[in-house]
Amino acid sequence: MTLAIDIPATSGKTERNGVLRFVIRLFREKPLGAAGGVIFILFLLCGIFADVLAPYGMNQISPRNRLMAPSWAYPFGTDNLGRDMLSRCLYGAQISVIIAFTAASLATIISIAIGILTGYLGGKIDLITQRFVDAWMSFPDLIILLVVVSVLGPGLPQIIGTLGLLLGIAGSRIIRSAVVSVRENMYVHAAQSIGASTGRILWRHILPNIMPPIIVLFTTRVGTVILAESGLSFLGLGVPPPTPTWGGMLSGSGRTFMFQGPWLALAPGLCLTIVVYSTNVFGDALRDLLDPRMRGSR
Amino acid sequence: MQAYLARRLLALVPALFFASLIVFVIVRLVPGNVIDMMLAQNDVGADKLSRDQLIATLGLDRPMWLQYFHWIGGILFHGDFGRSLWQNTPVRELLGARLPVTFQLGFMALIIALCIALPIGIYSAIRQDTAGDYLTRSFSILMLAVPSFWMGTMVMVFPSIWWGWSPQVNFVAFTDDPLQNLKQMILPAIILGTALSAITMRLTRTMMLEVLRQDYIRTAWAKGLSEPLVVIRHALRNALIPVVTLIGLQAPILIGGAVIVEQIFVIPGMGLLLLDAISQRDYPIITGVSLVIGLCVMLINLAVDLSYGLLDPKVRYR
Numbered sequence: 324m325t326l327a328i329d330i331p332a333t334s335g336k337t338e339r340n341g342v343l344r345f346v347i348r349l350f351r352e353k354p355l356g357a358a359g360g361v362i363f364i365l366f367l368l369c370g371i372f373a374d375v376l377a378p379y380g381m382n383q384i385s386p387r388n389r390l391m392a393p394s395w396a397y398p399f400g401t402d403n404l405g406r407d408m409l410s411r412c413l414y415g416a417q418i419s420v421i422i423a424f425t426a427a428s429l430a431t432i433i434s435i436a437i438g439i440l441t442g443y444l445g446g447k448i449d450l451i452t453q454r455f456v457d458a459w460m461s462f463p464d465l466i467i468l469l470v471v472v473s474v475l476g477p478g479l480p481q482i483i484g485t486l487g488l489l490l491g492i493a494g495s496r497i498i499r500s501a502v503v504s505v506r507e508n509m510y511v512h513a514a515q516s517i518g519a520s521t522g523r524i525l526w527r528h529i530l531p532n533i534m535p536p537i538i539v540l541f542t543t544r545v546g547t548v549i550l551a552e553s554g555l556s557f558l559g560l561g562v563p564p565p566t567p568t569w570g571g572m573l574s575g576s577g578r579t580f581m582f583q584g585p586w587l588a589l590a591p592g593l594c595l596t597i598v599v600y601s602t603n604v605f606g607d608a609l610r611d612l613l614d615p616r617m618r619g620s621r
Numbered sequence: 622m623q624a625y626l627a628r629r630l631l632a633l634v635p636a637l638f639f640a641s642l643i644v645f646v647i648v649r650l651v652p653g654n655v656i657d658m659m660l661a662q663n664d665v666g667a668d669k670l671s672r673d674q675l676i677a678t679l680g681l682d683r684p685m686w687l688q689y690f691h692w693i694g695g696i697l698f699h700g701d702f703g704r705s706l707w708q709n710t711p712v713r714e715l716l717g718a719r720l721p722v723t724f725q726l727g728f729m730a731l732i733i734a735l736c737i738a739l740p741i742g743i744y745s746a747i748r749q750d751t752a753g754d755y756l757t758r759s760f761s762i763l764m765l766a767v768p769s770f771w772m773g774t775m776v777m778v779f780p781s782i783w784w785g786w787s788p789q790v791n792f793v794a795f796t797d798d799p800l801q802n803l804k805q806m807i808l809p810a811i812i813l814g815t816a817l818s819a820i821t822m823r824l825t826r827t828m829m830l831e832v833l834r835q836d837y838i839r840t841a842w843a844k845g846l847s848e849p850l851v852v853i854r855h856a857l858r859n860a861l862i863p864v865v866t867l868i869g870l871q872a873p874i875l876i877g878g879a880v881i882v883e884q885i886f887v888i889p890g891m892g893l894l895l896l897d898a899i900s901q902r903d904y905p906i907i908t909g910v911s912l913v914i915g916l917c918v919m920l921i922n923l924a925v926d927l928s929y930g931l932l933d934p935k936v937r938y939r
Contacts, residue, residue, distance in 0.1 A: 458639030461918040463877030466895070466911055470647055473899040473907065550768055554881060557770045558896060573774050581778045588778045592771035600766035607762075 349608060356608020362601035363545075369413055370420030377410035382565050393586055400586035402572075408590045411567040415591060418568050419598070422479070422552045426486040427544040431537060433491025438498025439525055439533075443506055449499075459492050464551060472560045479562055482555065486548050494540050501533040508532075535613035542609055546602035553595055569595045629923055640915040641696075644908050645689050696912070703905035705898075712909040715894060720913065723890035725795060726813065726882070727875050729806055731868065733814030734821055739857075739864075741818075742825025747852060749830060757822070764819035769878050772812050773885035790887045809882045816878055817871060824867050828860035835859075861932050869925030872918045 350357040369376060379385075384404045393400045399408035437456075441449040459467075467489055468482075475481040505511065506529070514524050553570030555561040562568050572591040581588045676682050683691070695701040702712035741761075745754045781787040788808055795802040832838065833856055841851045880892030887893070891910055898906035 454635050455639050458636050458643060458915070461636065461640060461873065461915045461922075462643070462911065463873035463880075463914065463918070465877035465880055466914055467647070469880070469895065469899055470644075470907055470911055473902065474648060546766075553768060554770060557768075557881065558884060560899070570768075570770070573771060578774070581774070582781060585778055585782055588771075588774050592768070592774065595768055595771060596763075596766050599768075600763060603762060603766055 345612070349612060353608035353611065356604050359601035359603070359605035359608065362597065363605050366416060366598045366601070367420060370416040373413040373417040377413045379407040379410040382406060383410070392584070399590040400584060402580065402584070402587055408586065411572060412569070412590050412594050415567045415569045415572065415594065418562060418566060419549050419552065422483055422486070423545045423548045426483045426490070426548045427541055429483065429487025430490035430494055430544050430548070431541045433487060434494035434498045434540060435530075435537060437492065437495035439502055439529060441495070442499035442502030443521070443525060443529060456492055456495060464489055465554060468551060468555055469558070469560060472555065477560050477563050482552060482561060486551055490544055490547060494544065497536055497540055498533060501536045502529055505529055505532045539606060539610040539613060542602060542606035546599045546606065549595070549602070550599055626927070629926065633919055633923070636919055637916065640919075641693055641912060642689075644911045644915070645692065648904050648908050649685060649688070692908075702909035705903055705906055712905050715906060716891075716909055716913055719889060719891045719894045722888060723876070723879050723883070723892065726806060726810060726879055726888060726890060729810035730813035730817060730875060733810055734817035737815065737818040738821035738825055742822045743829055743852060743857065745822070745826045746829035746833065758826070761819040761822045764815055767816070769812050769816050770881045770885060772815075773809070773882060776808060776812065777885065788886060792887065792889050806888070809886045809888060813875065813878050813882050817875060820871065821864060821867060825860065825864050828863050829856060832856045832860045858932065862929060865925055865928055865932060869922040872921040876914055876918065
């Protein structure tokens, strides 16, 4: 028992050192990826503190200042109702952060659950599940999203649930292949031979050893979710207006006013591109450092 | 080869079964109040008669498994996808009219993607770590991040402001006026194609780098062959297989992207059909379109597997 108390104390310390060392390595070996990580964290902070950072309310209408070009008072300009685009972009980041993290977490958990079970147990369950995943993956993400949202109606929980399920099933492949390669290791056989329960083996022996692909999967999912959500909002099936979303700001009534105020088309698109770009390079760098086997896959 | 083809076609059966089940179950999740919503939305009038009619048309009054067999049986034996709820036209006709348009868009996008990705990918590999290599690689990662609907929006907005030019939105069919049609489709195809080219470019580069380090390439150089001959005939053919596989894997992304591009440029393809059907909650069309798209993706992947034999003489189908 004393041993069990001692171990977490020391391992916690080395783990913290390990994280620090990893961050230093990231900056040294993958400067672009590290820059992506910094932008990614900035995006997170913008989302979390949108209420504090935004100079105006997200739906604060000011008819006198309709369609103002970018200026000091309105750095990103104003839209056709005189709403400040910078504030709306910041609140849009908030929605993106909420959806990205919940949906990517849900997706990763589903991937882990399916991937570990089918990869470790194998046999008929694996075969049938894999055929199902095949069929599932033959539908474009956007098509499934559109169909499900058309059935359930647009809204935050529906989008998070669908995206989570959608990407979760697709991502189970990556986890499964990681599990299959870990399954045959000596320590797993050792655990099996001393009669450890399946649950214990999965939790204590398999899961910790597939952490690198899980972390990479999660990071890449964040970018995918942001893009998918904005695509859905662009098509008018995302989080309903007047809640500002980056995709939604590029569609709907705003589109007709873009010809008078082209900055309406610039700001949300730039936000999207920069955030997705930085999650991509950050994810790539993490993958190269954590899991060299996954290099070149996406 | 024939035995292989037969086996692959047979393997499509369970995949299609699951696919049809997915489509069917998702759409049958329709909660009861959605029927009221459909009635309200489409001004059919919420009287008792049309409500029952609607339920009967959707076949929702029968048990689920019976509905499934009725639906799948209709498709398998009569090619009958049901009728559109609001236009009362057979879904098959709609699909027949829209499929070629999306197919053309996808095909053009694919050609454009390859025209961008292959030369740049090869260049990037044979000039590894030069400024050009870094430039093209950064460009490709950037292209992955630019959403196609944003690019489409900018193409609509900025040329119109600067030069008063805007893309034509009245669709002209290829059979009516091929030149006009190509002129109209080229811009959406470029937008779809550049998005697709990014990943292809990266993989082409990676594969070329790997192949260029092989012994037979060194032999080819040692024989004194010219650079184009070594690169194209000896290296590219061997690097191409994973690239072709990737194209198959990207088929769903291509079709998903087509939905958005069709919406922006008002191209009457499968994507626009689906979006219209979704806004009208026309479920027979939604199921029909989804199933056909799923089938297309599976067939594309089959075609990709079969093309290995043409590309790589080492591959034999058994």
